[in-house]
């Protein structure tokens with residue numbers, strides 16, 4: 001069966017109750033080239049390095065990590081804007097990892113992206129009506145109904161329909177992001193990848209845009225991959241959260257559990273970086289922090305990639321990559337010396353099949 005047939009509109013959202021999106025040992029390595037006359041590959045940027053997870057229908061999965069850890073590369077690979085080096089991507093059960101342009105057309109309608117910088121992602125020379133016309137056309141909206149549909153969309157994202165003939169620069173940052181959301185919604189997608197959708201906005205506007213995304217998810221049965229660089233933004237929107245570091249998954253957890261019981265030291269450090277509203281409490285609290293910049297992704301550290309900055313690192317961390325270990329409740333963490341777990345929980349834990357192939361078999365050890 002062709003991909004087009006497999007993914008025909010109206011086909012069941014989940015096949016056999018399976019996940020909407022499956023990411024299976026995905027790698028994206030960018031070659032580094034050198035040489036004047038002949039390009040030689042002299043290394044690779046390990047942007048996404050053996051990453052596996054699933055997204056269920058209607059779920060919001062937060063993806064968090066410091067700048068350069070591979071979040072944007074990951075979602076660009078998932079929407080097939082860049083090619084995967086290895087691994088597989090399945091959407092509604094169909095393998096789309098190496099699908100050609102024509103096969104990807106139906107998928108492009110179902111998976112949309114909203115970018116961090118609405119200013120840069122909207123064509124400054126196009127009016128809102130023109131920006132919305134292309135995706136509405138993709139959905140099969142006839143020319144005669146275009147204006148009515150555009151008005152409906154603008155209203156739905158909280159903009160005045162009478163502003164349809166304005167250019168992007170005539171709107172505020174928050175309003176521009178609403179146009180970006182309307183553009184994504186116009187094709188009637190199932191999945192929206194949100195790449196830091198509120199990072200460029202003022203805090204008060206952030207909350208409004210997040211509320212809008214929340215309402216739209218409910219109304220249109222959307223699934224979201226929600227990328228952010230800090231854990232405060234994704235807390236209230238995510239069902240589960242993935243924590244990335246230097247191209248690898250460090251922890252995957254139901255959202256609330258990640259905040260109350262971070263197992264990985266890197267997650268604790270990210271939590272410690274969230275400022276408290278009260279400056280006095282902020283100064284007084286004793287929190288784990290990390291210093292310095294993440295290492296170079298061209299030569300990532302051996303063993304656990306976080307070992308050069310981790311306060312708990314020991315010899316094994318420097319030589320053996322930790323497996324992704326599955327604890328109760330679907331909570332995964334890749335750490336030899338996990339926190340907030342008992343010896344009993346460690347004894348009950350198992351190696352996750354989503355562990356990178358390069359990870360060792362050593363089970364985690366309990367605190368002394």
Ligand SMILES: Nc1ncnc2c1ncn2[C@@H]1O[C@H](COP(=O)(O)OP(=O)(O)OP(=O)(O)O)[C@@H](O)[C@H]1O
Nearest residue numbers: 030045047066067068069070071072073074229297
């Ligand atoms: N086209 C490219 N060629 C080479 N290296 C790239 C390319 N795109 C990204 N990279 C590198 O891949 C790594 C991951 O980049 P990516 O943009 O995915 O990170 P990010 O987590 O989205 O960061 P940020 O929070 O700053 O947006 C970085 O080291 C980046 O420099």
Ligand code: SF4
Nearest residue numbers: 304307310317335336
């Ligand atoms: S494996 Fe070792 S270095 Fe890595 S996070 Fe755990 S304790 Fe730290």
Ligand SMILES: [Mg+2]
Nearest residue numbers: 071072073195
């Ligand atoms: Mg990014």
